[in-house]
Amino acid sequence: MNGSGDKNGNGSHYEKPLQQVQGKPRYKFLFVSWEALSGDLAWKIKNEGHEVKCYIKSVTDEYDGFLEKVPDWKSLVDWADVIIFDDIGFGKEADKLRKAGKAVVGGSEYTDSLEDNREFGQAEMKRLGMLTLPSSDFDDYDKALQFLKDSPGRYVYKPSGFVPSDWKGLLFTGKEEDGKDLYEVLSQNKKVLSKKIKQFQLQKFVSGVEVGASAFFNGEKFITPILIAFEHKRLFPGELGSMTGEMGTSMFWCESNKLFKETTGKMEEDLKKVGYIGYIDINCIVNGRGIYPLEFTCRFGYPTINIQQEGILSEWGDFFHAIANKQDYQLRTKRGFQLGVVCVVPPFPYDDPSEFEIYKDLTILFKKPGFEGLHIGDVKMVDGLWQVAGNLGYVMIVTGSGSTMEEARKQAYSRIDNIMLVNMFYRTDIGATWGEDSDKLQTWGYLY
Numbered sequence: 001m002n003g004s005g006d007k008n009g010n011g012s013h014y015e016k017p018l019q020q021v022q023g024k025p026r027y028k029f030l031f032v033s034w035e036a037l038s039g040d041l042a043w044k045i046k047n048e049g050h051e052v053k054c055y056i057k058s059v060t061d062e063y064d065g066f067l068e069k070v071p072d073w074k075s076l077v078d079w080a081d082v083i084i085f086d087d088i089g090f091g092k093e094a095d096k097l098r099k100a101g102k103a104v105v106g107g108s109e110y111t112d113s114l115e116d117n118r119e120f121g122q123a124e125m126k127r128l129g130m131l132t133l134p135s136s137d138f139d140d141y142d143k144a145l146q147f148l149k150d151s152p153g154r155y156v157y158k159p160s161g162f163v164p165s166d167w168k169g170l171l172f173t174g175k176e177e178d179g180k181d182l183y184e185v186l187s188q189n190k191k192v193l194s195k196k197i198k199q200f201q202l203q204k205f206v207s208g209v210e211v212g213a214s215a216f217f218n219g220e221k222f223i224t225p226i227l228i229a230f231e232h233k234r235l236f237p238g239e240l241g242s243m244t245g246e247m248g249t250s251m252f253w254c255e256s257n258k259l260f261k262e263t264t265g266k267m268e269e270d271l272k273k274v275g276y277i278g279y280i281d282i283n284c285i286v287n288g289r290g291i292y293p294l295e296f297t298c299r300f301g302y303p304t305i306n307i308q309q310e311g312i313l314s315e316w317g318d319f320f321h322a323i324a325n326k327q328d329y330q331l332r333t334k335r336g337f338q339l340g341v342v343c344v345v346p347p348f349p350y351d352d353p354s355e356f357e358i359y360k361d362l363t364i365l366f367k368k369p370g371f372e373g374l375h376i377g378d379v380k381m382v383d384g385l386w387q388v389a390g391n392l393g394y395v396m397i398v399t400g401s402g403s404t405m406e407e408a409r410k411q412a413y414s415r416i417d418n419i420m421l422v423n424m425f426y427r428t429d430i431g432a433t434w435g436e437d438s439d440k441l442q443t444w445g446y447l448y
Helices: 039-047 091-099 109-116 118-127 141-150 165-169 180-196 264-274 304-311 316-324 405-416 434-444
Strands: 028-035 051-058 068-070 082-085 135-138 155-159 200-204 209-218 222-236 240-254 277-287 290-297 337-344 374-376 379-382 385-388 394-402
Touching: 028 039, 039 051, 039 304, 039 316, 039 374, 082 091, 082 316, 091 109, 109 118, 109 264, 109 290, 118 290, 135 141, 141 180, 141 200, 155 180, 209 264, 209 290, 209 316, 209 434, 222 264, 222 277, 222 304, 240 304, 264 277, 277 434, 304 337, 304 394, 337 405, 394 405, 405 434
Parallel strands: 028 051, 028 082, 051 068
Antiparallel strands: 135 200, 155 200, 209 222, 209 277, 222 240, 240 337, 277 290, 337 394, 374 394, 379 385
8 A cells, every 4th residue: 555645754645546447347246244344445445446335333433534424235246246245244234135146245245254153163163074073062161161070181272153243242261171260260250151151072182283274265276376364363473462353363375285176175066055155264273183164254354354465466356356256366466474453442352432432533644655455444534634533543544565474574564663652552473483383293294
């Protein structure tokens, strides 16, 4: 993303001109969201010269000055050349629109269930021959406690069933081999947890490298290259603190390999049957004994979709129009590595309106002109200035790329150093374990 600084040279004034597309089709894109998630992608497509409108059910001032927001998306279905659903929960609508002949990216009832219903997702993995970890599902905490007594071991407690997405981060990984630490946690908290988490899963713990294998699907086949990504979900460096959804991700594009073929690649026929078009990922734990798929993501990942913009050379508008119409597409990507770091302000990741009032509307300043690698989160533009918007403190994603992971790290963190925002914080270790992780993955043969 290119830009220029203001007259004083502090780089805070930024208004990117809309490119004029000459000799290329100009499409109409309608983004449909539950909350402010895909504004950066919509803005990217707008700046390629396409017309973009966004419906966001729960939104305040996010993206003001960047995008046109509309109060009703269904009245614009006939207007749009491509409709993009950026989250799960729109599956029925997406299936209906595809049957009516509309070009749609994202969503289907089947893929919604894969992600939203942990038991169903695991059952589908088993049906397709993936090596799933032993797990037991419960709706009674006393039965779970008895299970831990009868079958001692290390387990991971995971909320399941239809619970709010934020609550799915309420995970606890046992560290003791006899499971006594998890037993104590559940025993002491069962009254509280039983009111909030009605269904949950105890999954056998396995050590290894956490890695995702993913690709875009055009309703008929996977589009290559595929993506291999490493997520950092906890708030603090070293994977400490609360689950946030995501604080940063490192990745690279490649041709299909063993990791992909034994996980996400097995989904091809079932995705084709339901006509799914969009992005799909399976997050896994891998070690020398095997690949253990953990969960599906059947939508854009956040901040994955922002970081993908650092690595994809093709124009996003052309790409989405093609796959929405079930066309093949040669996706052009950079060689090497990309990573992205989520930059936030308090009270993130918590909901505290009074605390957020301190940071709301603060101007985001830049030491030097140049906005490459900056991707908007909950941001608005007022008189050409970027300001903190929304109510969460999820401000932006900063990306970098390089021929090595260390080069990508240096570029991303040097770009962060150019930002001036009061009390902004972020993880400093995104991509830092690549040397060790890559050695293991190469030794185990999963990247071939």
